[in-house]
Amino acid sequence: MASAKKTAKKPAKTSNLDKEELLEFYREMLLIRRFEEKAGQLYGMGLIGGFCHLYIGQEAIVVGLEANAKEGDQRVTSYRDHGHMLACGMDPKGVMAELTGREGGYSRGKGGSMHMFSREKNFYGGHGIVGAQVPIGAGLAFANWYRENDNVSFAYFGDGAANQGQVYETFNMASLWKLPCVFVIENNKYAMGTSLQRASSTPDLYTRGAAFGIPGEAVDGMDVLAVKAAGEKAVAHCRAGKGPYILEMNTYRYRGHSMSDPAKYRTREEVQKVKEERDPIDHVRDLLLTGKHASEADLKVIDKDIKKIVIEAADFASESPEPALSELYTDILAEAN
Amino acid sequence: MAINILMPALSPTMEEGNLAKWMVKEGDSVESGDILCEIETDKATMEFEAVDEGVIGKILIAEGSEGVKVNTPIAVLLEEGESADAAPAAAPAAAAPRAEEAPAPAAATPVASTPVEQDLPAGTTFKSQTVREAIRDAMSEEMRRSADVFLMGEEVAQYQGAYKVSQGMLDEFGPKRVIDTPITEHGFTGIAVGAAFAGLNPIVEFMTFNFAMQAIDQIINSAAKTRYMSGGQMTCPIVFRGANGAASRVGAQHSHDYATWYAQVPGLKVVMPYSADDYKGLLKSAIRDPNPVIFLENEILYGRSFDVPEIEDYTVPIGKARIWREGDDVTIVSFGIGMQYALEAADKLAEEGISAEVIDLRSLRPMDTETVLKSVMKTNRCVTVEEGFPVASIGGYISATIMQEAFDYLDAPVINCAGKDVPMPYAANLEKLALVTTEEVISAVKSVTYR
Numbered sequence: 141m142a143s144a145k146k147t148a149k150k151p152a153k154t155s156n157l158d159k160e161e162l163l164e165f166y167r168e169m170l171l172i173r174r175f176e177e178k179a180g181q182l183y184g185m186g187l188i189g190g191f192c193h194l195y196i197g198q199e200a201i202v203v204g205l206e207a208n209a210k211e212g213d214q215r216v217t218s219y220r221d222h223g224h225m226l227a228c229g230m231d232p233k234g235v236m237a238e239l240t241g242r243e244g245g246y247s248r249g250k251g252g253s254m255h256m257f258s259r260e261k262n263f264y265g266g267h268g269i270v271g272a273q274v275p276i277g278a279g280l281a282f283a284n285w286y287r288e289n290d291n292v293s294f295a296y297f298g299d300g301a302a303n304q305g306q307v308y309e310t311f312n313m314a315s316l317w318k319l320p321c322v323f324v325i326e327n328n329k330y331a332m333g334t335s336l337q338r339a340s341s342t343p344d345l346y347t348r349g350a351a352f353g354i355p356g357e358a359v360d361g362m363d364v365l366a367v368k369a370a371g372e373k374a375v376a377h378c379r380a381g382k383g384p385y386i387l388e389m390n391t392y393r394y395r396g397h398s399m400s401d402p403a404k405y406r407t408r409e410e411v412q413k414v415k416e417e418r419d420p421i422d423h424v425r426d427l428l429l430t431g432k433h434a435s436e437a438d439l440k441v442i443d444k445d446i447k448k449i450v451i452e453a454a455d456f457a458s459e460s461p462e463p464a465l466s467e468l469y470t471d472i473l474a475e476a477n
Numbered sequence: 478m479a480i481n482i483l484m485p486a487l488s489p490t491m492e493e494g495n496l497a498k499w500m501v502k503e504g505d506s507v508e509s510g511d512i513l514c515e516i517e518t519d520k521a522t523m524e525f526e527a528v529d530e531g532v533i534g535k536i537l538i539a540e541g542s543e544g545v546k547v548n549t550p551i552a553v554l555l556e557e558g559e560s561a562d563a564a565p566a567a568a569p570a571a572a573a574p575r576a577e578e579a580p581a582p583a584a585a586t587p588v589a590s591t592p593v594e595q596d597l598p599a600g601t602t603f604k605s606q607t608v609r610e611a612i613r614d615a616m617s618e619e620m621r622r623s624a625d626v627f628l629m630g631e632e633v634a635q636y637q638g639a640y641k642v643s644q645g646m647l648d649e650f651g652p653k654r655v656i657d658t659p660i661t662e663h664g665f666t667g668i669a670v671g672a673a674f675a676g677l678n679p680i681v682e683f684m685t686f687n688f689a690m691q692a693i694d695q696i697i698n699s700a701a702k703t704r705y706m707s708g709g710q711m712t713c714p715i716v717f718r719g720a721n722g723a724a725s726r727v728g729a730q731h732s733h734d735y736a737t738w739y740a741q742v743p744g745l746k747v748v749m750p751y752s753a754d755d756y757k758g759l760l761k762s763a764i765r766d767p768n769p770v771i772f773l774e775n776e777i778l779y780g781r782s783f784d785v786p787e788i789e790d791y792t793v794p795i796g797k798a799r800i801w802r803e804g805d806d807v808t809i810v811s812f813g814i815g816m817q818y819a820l821e822a823a824d825k826l827a828e829e830g831i832s833a834e835v836i837d838l839r840s841l842r843p844m845d846t847e848t849v850l851k852s853v854m855k856t857n858r859c860v861t862v863e864e865g866f867p868v869a870s871i872g873g874y875i876s877a878t879i880m881q882e883a884f885d886y887l888d889a890p891v892i893n894c895a896g897k898d899v900p901m902p903y904a905a906n907l908e909k910l911a912l913v914t915t916e917e918v919i920s921a922v923k924s925v926t927y928r
Contacts, residue, residue: 248708255706264674269698275664279671286677309664471709472743474767
C-alpha cells in the first residue's frame, strides 16, 4: 500500500498545532492533487475514457474528516470519488488502473472512475446517480445501529445532490432511527454548471436538516484543521447514539465538472481568486513553514515522494493489461451457497 | 319497510368473512353510524356501521360465524312499529346493469391439477396453507435462522402488514427486526441496500410493486449493478417483495405487472411463484441468496390455499421451472397468477381430448428455458400466458428462444396470451377484458393445434 491510512491517534489540537499531523495532512492532500493532475494528463493522452471528475481544490475535506475515522467506519460518495479513496488508504495504483480500465484496477476494469469499492477499507463507492449514495450511506449507518457497535458512516454528497428528494427521505429516517451517519455536503458552488444560487431556494445547506431535527454546521472546507475539528464534533455526536449530523463544507472545485467542461458558467478570475487566496494545500504549507514545523527542503522531500508514488501509479495503470474477454460474464451474481 | 342488512366486502378481493361479534341485539334501536357488528377477514377487521335507522328485527347470522359470503343478509332492520315478520324472505344480490357480461368472481378454490415431478421425500405430509401464511412462515423461519435477516416496509409491524402478510411477526421479533418505515420508498430502499452492502439481509416489503417505481433507481442502479461495478467485491443480499400485478378494481396505478421490467436486468434474480409451497420454498431461497432478489407476489393469490409440504426447512431452488401437468399436444408456459388460467385451460382442454403440458416458470431470471425447450420438442406447440403487457413480454422472449433453439420442432407459431396493451381500466367489464382469460388460452391452444 503506497499510502498508509492514518486514523485519529490523537485528539485535535487546533490551537497547539501538531507537527506530525500537519505534515501528514500536507502529504495526503498533495497526493490527491498530484494524483488528479496525473489523471487529467492521462485522460488527455487517451488512456482514461468516459467521465473523469477531478477532486482538485476539495482535498481538505476528505483528509480532515478521515482524521476522525476509526476501524470499521464506512464511507460512500458520488462519482467525484478519487480523493475519498486515496484519503481512506486505498492504493493509488489500484485507483489509477481502474481509471485506465485495466485488470489491476479496484473493480478489475469494470467500474471506471465513478465506480470503485474496497471492502478492506470500508469504501462503498463510487456512485453515479446524484444523491443515491445518501440513503446508502444511511444504510451503512443502519447496519452499525442494528449491530449495536459505535461505528459511523460518512455519506458525502454535493450541493447538487442536496436538492434531491431521496436525501430528505433519508434525513427523516436517519433522524427518526438515530442512525450514526455524518452527512457531508461538499458545497463546491456548482452542480455541474448550475450555481447554487440558481438551483437552491436557500443557500445555507447546513440548515437543510433542521426540519428533521438534525444539527448542522457550516465549515470552511478549504481549511483542513477546521474540517477535522468539525468532523470530530460530528463523529462524537454520532458515536454517542445521538443520531445523524450534517456538515456543509464550503469548498471549490478548480477543474471542470468532468473533463469536457465549457467553462462558461464561471469566470477565470473567480477560479484564480480561490486558488490564490484559499488553496487548502498552500494553507497547510504556510502553517508548516511559518510555524517552523518544516523547511522548504523538508517539503521538497515530501513533494518528491508523492511524485514518485503518482508516477508509479500511472506506470502501473498503463502497463496493467486490459481485463480478459472472459471477464465480461463474471461478477454479475454471487454464487449462492 | 324492512331492510336486509348484507354482509359487506372490506376490500375489492374479499369474497367471504367472519362475523366476529354483534354489538347490537334484536329489539335495539339503531341510528345511522351506530356500530352493528365486527367483521373480520384474514387480512382486516372492520366495525360495520348502520346506514339506515330503525330497529334490529332479527339477527340472521350468529356471531362467531365463519365464511359468511359477501352480500349474505346478516340481519333485518325494521322501521319503527314494524313487525319482524315483514322481513323480506331472501335478499336479491345487488346486480349492476352490465354492458355485456358480468365479471365472473375469481375462482376461490385451487385448480384440481396434481403437481408432477415434485422431488419430495417419500412419506412427505402436506398441510393446506394460504400463500399469505406461506410467505410469513418463510420470513419467520429465516429470521429465526439468522439474526442478520430483518423485515422493513410500510405497515409491516404494528398494522400487521397492509395485506396481513407479516401478521404476528412484530410480536415475535420486536421492532428492531420488523420495522415500520415512513411512506418513502426511494429512501428506505436505499437504506436497505446500504444495509445489505454492509452484510445484513434486509427483506424490503413494498405494499405493491407499483410503489417500488419510486425506488427503482436504487433497485437497478445500486442493488443490481454494484457487484459487477466492483469487480465482484461487493454483494447485496437483499429481497424486495410485495404484491405485483392486477388485484381487482384498483385502477391503472395499482395494477401494473412489472415482471418483464425486472427480468431484463442483469444482477437481479426475479421470482414470481404461483402456489403456496413455491412461495414458501422460493422465498426462503431468496432470503439466503447473496444477490438482490425481486420476489413478485399477487394480491389475489394471497388468500388461496395450496398443499405445502410439512418438511423442516423446505426450500425451492431459484431458476427451476415446475411441470404441473404432463401432456403431449401443446406446452402452456406461464408463471404467477397466469398459472390459474393455464391450469384451468388445461383442465377444459383435457375434456376435449387435448393434452396440455403446463409449465410454471416460477423464476424469470434466471429462466429455466431448458425445461420449456424440452417440452416444446415433445409437443411441437407452445402458448404462453401472462397478465403483463404484450409488448416486450416474457412470452415474447420465450417465443424468440424457442424460435432460435427449437425452430425445426415447431408445428405452429407460438402464441402469447397477455394482458391487453392498455392502462388497467377501473370498470369491472373493461378490467376483465384487459386481463388474460382462460377462454383466450383455450382459443390459443386450439389455434396452435389446428382444432
